[in-house]
Amino acid sequence: MRTIVGLFRNASDADLAVDALHNAGFTNADLSVLARDEVISDYGTGYHSTEDVDAAEGAGVGAAGGAVVGGITGLLMGLGALAIPGIGPAIAAGTLATALGSAAAGTAVGAVAGAVTGGVVAALVDMGVPEEDAHFYAEGVKRGGVLVTVQTTDSQASTVESIMNRFNAVEVDRHRETWRSSGWSRFDDTDYPSTTYPHL
Secondary structure (H helix, E strand, O other), rough: EEEEEEOOOOOHHHHHHHHHHHOOOOOHHEEEEEEHHHHHHHHHHOOOOOOHHHHHHHHHOOOOOOOOHHHHHHHHHOOOOEOOOOEEEEEEEEEEHHHOOOOOOOEEOOOOOOOOOOHHHHHHHOOOOOHHHHHHHHHHHHHHOOOEEEEEHHHHHHHHHHHHHOOOOHHHHHHHHHHHHHOOOOOOOOOOOOOOHHHO
């Protein structure tokens, strides 16, 4: 299996990419999403906290009610925010959430509210992402980007890459060089984003 990663400037592009990946036959079990909590909340995906989903399921609706929800909303429904070093409150779903220390419930992987003991860079490296790229992707999430990963076979990798590119995944080498020319060298998990922090 290979991990293909796409970093998107906004949740809208990431949402379209996830929909296209679903349409190409990939399931939620193949996909992961990571973004700062405020990025997902501001997008208005219909993201619901764990408490909202519990209340809805108690009323006989929501995920347990059999509703089919697409895009990143379907991946993120019912998840609580994780406290990720260097990023702050973030929402993670899928294999990446597991790598960050989340728990699996049944067959659906979801995030559990609380502090992450590892970091984004280590989690991505564990998934097979080169360390230099992992630092870039972690920094991209810190700067407000949305990270989408896909676990796939070698034979389907080009399909995934094509979908990521179609929906405006950032060009890694170009962005990394631009950041380096501004003094960035690697993701710093002790430096948290602020209102003046550069945006992706």
